[in-house]
Amino acid sequence: MCGIVGIIGREQVAPLLVDALKRLEYRGYDSAGVATLDFGVLDRRRAEGKLGNLDKLLKENPLGGTIGLGHTRWATHGAPTVRNAHPHTTPRLAVIHNGIIENFAELRAMLEKDGYVFETETDTETVAHLVTRALDRGLAPVEAVRQTLPQLRGAFAIAIMFKGEDNLLIAARNGPPLAVGYGEGEMYLGSDAIALAPFTDHLSYLEDGDWAVLTRSGVIIYDESGEIVDRPVQKSAGTAFLVSKGNHRHFMEKEIHEQPEVISHTLANYLDFSKGMIRAGAAPVDFAKVDRIAASACGTAYYAGLVGKYWFEHIARLPVDIDVASEFRYREMPLSKNSLALFVSQSGETADTLASLRYCKQQGLNIGTIVNVKESTMAREIQHRISNPRRSGSRRCLDQGFHLPIIGSGIAGCSGRQNARNDQRRRRAPACARTIRNSTLCNAGVEARRSDRGYQPRTQPGQTRALFGARHELSARARGRAQTQGNFLYSRRGLCGRRVEAWTNCIDR
Ligand code: GLU
Numbered sequence: 001m002c003g004i005v006g007i008i009g010r011e012q013v014a015p016l017l018v019d020a021l022k023r024l025e026y027r028g029y030d031s032a033g034v035a036t037l038d039f040g041v042l043d044r045r046r047a048e049g050k051l052g053n054l055d056k057l058l059k060e061n062p063l064g065g066t067i068g069l070g071h072t073r074w075a076t077h078g079a080p081t082v083r084n085a086h087p088h089t090t091p092r093l094a095v096i097h098n099g100i101i102e103n104f105a106e107l108r109a110m111l112e113k114d115g116y117v118f119e120t121e122t123d124t125e126t127v128a129h130l131v132t133r134a135l136d137r138g139l140a141p142v143e144a145v146r147q148t149l150p151q152l153r154g155a156f157a158i159a160i161m162f163k164g165e166d167n168l169l170i171a172a173r174n175g176p177p178l179a180v181g182y183g184e185g186e187m188y189l190g191s192d193a194i195a196l197a198p199f200t201d202h203l204s205y206l207e208d209g210d211w212a213v214l215t216r217s218g219v220i221i222y223d224e225s226g227e228i229v230d231r232p233v234q235k236s237a238g239t240a241f242l243v244s245k246g247n248h249r250h251f252m253e254k255e256i257h258e259q260p261e262v263i264s265h266t267l268a269n270y271l272d273f274s275k276g277m278i279r280a281g282a283a284p285v286d287f288a289k290v291d292r293i294a295a296s297a298c299g300t301a302y303y304a305g306l307v308g309k310y311w312f313e314h315i316a317r318l319p320v321d322i323d324v325a326s327e328f329r330y331r332e333m334p335l336s337k338n339s340l341a342l343f344v345s346q347s348g349e350t351a352d353t354l355a356s357l358r359y360c361k362q363q364g365l366n367i368g369t370i371v372n373v374k375e376s377t378m379a380r381e382i383q384h385r386i387s388n389p390r391r392s393g394s395r396r397c398l399d400q401g402f403h404l405p406i407i408g409s410g411i412a413g414c415s416g417r418q419n420a421r422n423d424q425r426r427r428r429a430p431a432c433a434r435t436i437r438n439s440t441l442c443n444a445g446v447e448a449r450r451s452d453r454g455y456q457p458r459t460q461p462g463q464t465r466a467l468f469g470a471r472h473e474l475s476a477r478a479r480g481r482a483q484t485q486g487n488f489l490y491s492r493r494g495l496c497g498r499r500v501e502a503w504t505n506c507i508d509r
Pocket of ligand 1: 002003072074075076077078097098099100122123124
């Protein structure tokens with residue numbers, strides 16, 4: 001999943017575009033590029049590898065201009081070289097694209113016959129030439145795009161900037177996510193809220209088939225049939241604060257150290273730590289009516305699902321099938337009205353998981369999702385958004401160390417809720433929380449000293465390990481560890497309401 005950014009602003013946009021691309025690095029990429037329009041001149045810089053290479057190139061050879069596009073590419077058509085890196089340009093425009101144009105070969109053959117010369121091996125370049133051909137035939141940019149989009153098959157998020165039009169960006173979505181950001185006299189495009197976090201937190205998400213015409217004063221959004229549509233402006237939770245590295249060396253380190261806190265926030269959706277109770281109405285699915293779960297996910301979310309299967313079956317006594325999402329919809333698994341189709345995805349945008357979800361929607365099945373990004377497509381398409389941890393949306397690392405416990409704690413909250421239904425006597429010591437302790441918090445390196453009866457030696461492994469409602473006091477650091485306060489979970493007695501102090505390991509620079 002690559003990244004797309006577009007800005008029509010008031011200041012020089014090239015550094016802002018690179019900055020926004022850096023926040024999309026977590027999606028993975030192999031090359032990157034930026035194009036701007038400066039006094040009518042369309043120019044671009046592109047580099048293989050890390051964004052640092054593009055940054056360096058821009059320092060040596062800067063780009064001016066207050067309108068521009070930025071892209072991180074994850075090659076599908078053509079090697080990850082500078083020549084294939086986006087933006088792709090013609091004398092009339094620059095294009096960036098996320099996804100695949102499935103009918104690119106036939107489009108390319110047709111355009112070559114018309115005399116258009118291709119410089120790259122990418123599918124994306126067909127879009128550049130198709131729109132250019134429409135402009136060459138005398139159409140204005142908006143009309144040219146309107147006539148081009150129906151010719152494209154496949155999954156795409158596209159943004160186009162036109163030579164001589166320094167107050168116009170046009171974007172389209174059919175599959176990969178694309179958000180429009182609202183500023184004051186400035187407008188933005190981004191693959192997600194994280195990319196645009198420092199610029200704006202007011203966003204509209206394009207639906208599949210939508211395309212949008214952005215100027216400095218606003219946006220007009222059209223649907224697939226060409227009708228103007230209203231897409232609600234939402235306030236995003238992807239704030240700049242959450243995507244900074246803080247005082248950590250890298251995001252992986254930061255996110256590992258955030259585990260206890262974020263897990264406690266996630267579990268707090270389900271568990272009332274002060275009373276040691278399951279919250280009423282915590283999970284919007286009525287699990288009492290569910291007799292089977294068919295879960296599907298990809299990658300790390302799939303591993304979280306495997307752990308979830310164990311929890312649901314062991315704790316909640318609910319049978320669970322788990323599939324890799326790319327297989328799920330081809331399996332045509334028989335599902336009854338009492339089954340819950342459960343889709344797990346960190347980003348809420350995973351293409352195969354989303355396709356499986358839509359397949360189940362068409363079958364009229366009972367659907368739930370567990371996602372970390374509440375503005376994501378999967379979260380928006382479904383009523384039963386089971387887990388939406390308040391502080392876990394803006395993740396930068398794709399590591400199992402972070403996502404598995406966070407997604408897993410959402411699942412645990414659900415299984416705990418069902419467990420409470422099954423066995424009222426266990427409400428004070430949610431088994432899900434006990435399991436979470438063993439499988440996740442130890443990873444975070446919480447070593448503790450109890451303070452309820454004064455300081456005692458550090459607890460032995462297997463005694464008191466998990467800490468919920470943790471507050472880290474980074475000012476109180478000693479010998480590479482940060483002071484932390486929270487509620488302990490005792491291995492046999494379940495949740496303990498007392499506040500205690502602990503030290504979490506933190507790696508000094
Ligand atoms: N298919 C396009 C390419 O290979 C875009 C890939 C992407 O999503 O980054 O250039």
